[in-house]
Amino acid sequence: MTTLRLHNTKTRKKEVFEPIDPGNVRMYVCGPTVYDRAHLGNARPVVVFDVLYRLLKHLYGPGHVTYVRNITDVEDKIIDRARERGIAIDELTRTTTKWFHQDMAALGVDYAQDPGFKEPKATEHIGGMIAMIEDLIARGHAYAAEGHVLFRVRSYADYGQLSGRSVDDMIAGARVEVAPYKEDPMDFVLWKPSSDDQPGWESPWGRGRPGWHIECSAMSLALLGESFDIHGGGIDLQFPHHENEIAQSCCAHPKGDFARYWLHNEMLQVEGKKMSKSLGNFFTVRDLLDQGVPGEVIRFVFLSTHYRKPMDWTEAKAAGARRTLRKWYEQAASASGGEVDEAIVTALSNDLNTHEAIAVLHDLSGQGDAEGLAASLRFLGLLGDSVPAWATESPVDQGTTALIESLLAARAEARKARDFQRADALRDGIAAAGVIVMDSAEGSSWDLGPDFDLAKLEALN
Ligand SMILES: Nc1ncnc2c1ncn2[C@@H]1O[C@H](COP(=O)(O)OP(=O)(O)OP(=O)(O)O)[C@@H](O)[C@H]1O
Numbered sequence: 001m002t003t004l005r006l007h008n009t010k011t012r013k014k015e016v017f018e019p020i021d022p023g024n025v026r027m028y029v030c031g032p033t034v035y036d037r038a039h040l041g042n043a044r045p046v047v048v049f050d051v052l053y054r055l056l057k058h059l060y061g062p063g064h065v066t067y068v069r070n071i072t073d074v075e076d077k078i079i080d081r082a083r084e085r086g087i088a089i090d091e092l093t094r095t096t097t098k099w100f101h102q103d104m105a106a107l108g109v110d111y112a113q114d115p116g117f118k119e120p121k122a123t124e125h126i127g128g129m130i131a132m133i134e135d136l137i138a139r140g141h142a143y144a145a146e147g148h149v150l151f152r153v154r155s156y157a158d159y160g161q162l163s164g165r166s167v168d169d170m171i172a173g174a175r176v177e178v179a180p181y182k183e184d185p186m187d188f189v190l191w192k193p194s195s196d197d198q199p200g201w202e203s204p205w206g207r208g209r210p211g212w213h214i215e216c217s218a219m220s221l222a223l224l225g226e227s228f229d230i231h232g233g234g235i236d237l238q239f240p241h242h243e244n245e246i247a248q249s250c251c252a253h254p255k256g257d258f259a260r261y262w263l264h265n266e267m268l269q270v271e272g273k274k275m276s277k278s279l280g281n282f283f284t285v286r287d288l289l290d291q292g293v294p295g296e297v298i299r300f301v302f303l304s305t306h307y308r309k310p311m312d313w314t315e316a317k318a319a320g321a322r323r324t325l326r327k328w329y330e331q332a333a334s335a336s337g338g339e340v341d342e343a344i345v346t347a348l349s350n351d352l353n354t355h356e357a358i359a360v361l362h363d364l365s366g367q368g369d370a371e372g373l374a375a376s377l378r379f380l381g382l383l384g385d386s387v388p389a390w391a392t393e394s395p396v397d398q399g400t401t402a403l404i405e406s407l408l409a410a411r412a413e414a415r416k417a418r419d420f421q422r423a424d425a426l427r428d429g430i431a432a433a434g435v436i437v438m439d440s441a442e443g444s445s446w447d448l449g450p451d452f453d454l455a456k457l458e459a460l461n
């Protein structure tokens with residue numbers, strides 16, 4: 001079997017992956033807090049860990065992998081949003097979860113028929129959370145104060161190992177909440193009281209609700225046990241969320257390992273900053289889909305960058321992806337049968353080198369291996385049962401191709417002749433007609449954008 005190597009954040013090394021039980025490889029990934037549409041950044045871990053899940057199923061067999069990705073449906077952001085919109089909390093979480101499933105399915109991530117995938121909701125595991133908190137109190141790792149229960153960070157000597165920083169350094173860099181009921185500002189909430197208009201459950205500390213971190217510890221324990229193989233999420237969750245998960249789980253179950261391999265995807269950025277709701281620099285997956293950007297194109301753009309590198313979304317990348325996929329789909333349409341190319345498996349087994357996997361797809365296409373291409377596209381989640389309609393509905397006819405190429409040639413000529421006014425006018429005109437042009441050192445390539453307008457293009461001629 002191909003050796004799988006994964007970069008473990010905990011050791012900061014690429015390690016050979018050895019599952020605890022090859023008969024049941026277990027992975028947990030922190031899922032969405034369901035209060036709003038997923039933005040494009042939120043979709044990145046979903047796609048990255050979907051690729052890993054596909055690879056694990058390929059290597060160990062489909063019936064031998066369990067993938068848990070939770071739904072966080074108790075959280076203060078949810079309470080606030082439901083109040084703002086004047087709707088019930090369960091209506092908000094139900095609708096948002098449905099949107100999440102639809103939007104991710106468009107990106108090739110659909111587990112509706114997958115028995116290996118489990119999607120626990122936090123509200124279904126409150127009992128497990130209370131039990132874990134009681135256990136932590138009994139072991140001296142947590143304390144109740146004024147209706148709250150707090151985790152005593154200084155009671156866990158290994159705190160901070162995942163991030164490789166000392167507790168004091170972390171305090172200095174973090175926004176820790178100081179509260180009168182805390183023994184130490186670093187201590188974090190396991191349980192907090194709920195007022196009558198907030199969702200709450202009866203507990204030994206009064207009516208209240210769990211903190212976010214304990215949710216993942218309890219759900220992973222319930223579905224995967226005290227020790228499991230892989231824990232994933234975005235790098236923004238490394239601290240404090242994942243440090244806190246480790247502290248809770250390892251203190252409640254000192255004999256278990258909790259998670260052995262920690263994988264973190266880097267951020268999708270906008271002009272060098274993390275795309276996030278709080279910065280307001282986001283657009284949703286649904287926005288892109290509604291603008292006519294196909295889900296396969298979004299997925300392809302994600303796969304073009306290694307998961308441990310930050311990346312931007314650009315229209316040029318989307319246009320390039322669109323054109324490449326259109327070509328591949330045309331080739332793959334004739335294929336029947338076929339198997340995923342081993343070079344793809346090898347590339348992914350090297351810490352999910354999706355960039356390399358795409359290079360293999362280019363090779364397969366170049367060799368005219370329709371079967372290998374189709375099967376490999378399917379394996380990577382870039383092709384479903386049939387070629388997507390967008391790729392065949394509006395093929396670029398020869399006349400349009402010739403027109404665009406001649407306009408681009410005219411632009412290049414004008415540039416060469418240092419007639420920048422004409423070159424810029426052509427550039428703007430081509431863009432206004434909805435043609436997306438990508439200039440690179442090797443020359444220009446292009447594709448039709450969703451708002452392509454042939455009449456405008458013809459007017460330029
Ligand atoms: N810009 C991003 N790029 C990649 N992954 C991201 C990005 N933003 C959030 N994530 C990931 O999305 C998942 C869901 O995160 P979470 O529920 O905290 O998002 P959120 O609170 O809705 O978003 P935000 O981070 O914008 O406030 C996590 O795995 C997180 O690491």
Ligand SMILES: [Zn+2]
Nearest residue numbers: 030216241245
């Ligand atoms: Zn989590």
